Amino acid sequence: MSDQVEEKIRNYRTAPFDARFPNTNQTRNCYQNYLDFHRCNKALSAKGQDTSPCQWYQRVYKSLCPLSWARRWDDQMEAGTFAGKI
Template structure:
């Protein structure tokens, strides 16, 4: 399984189509992948497992989200004021 994930990460170019977000506006897709990345990290760290599968979410949100949003969200997580449930 990790070989398949690693192959996907190596061949990654940009965010693939996600049927949950069929519209042109990809704001919700950006936000959901950001949340999924942090949830994945939290869950796998708690189990003491490798965090490599979470890299997929990070690459997707980094290709969809403006850097200013990500920076603001990171600050909010550090301050404990982030509105999303992680």
């Protein structure tokens, strides 16, 4: 993994500003990072590569999303009823 990515993950405190979501309501930002985390994991796992770069998305969604949302989405993923496309 590149040194820049490792340094960003190590120095991570809270979700940085994302120009795609400029408004105060960060619901879409939360959901998008949740999807990006799972897409990243799926893509890198399929190629047999290290999935540690995906940790960035996980840290962002965990800092933005209420725990109950993430738990519910995880449960839906396990049950196969999750609405998002991963």
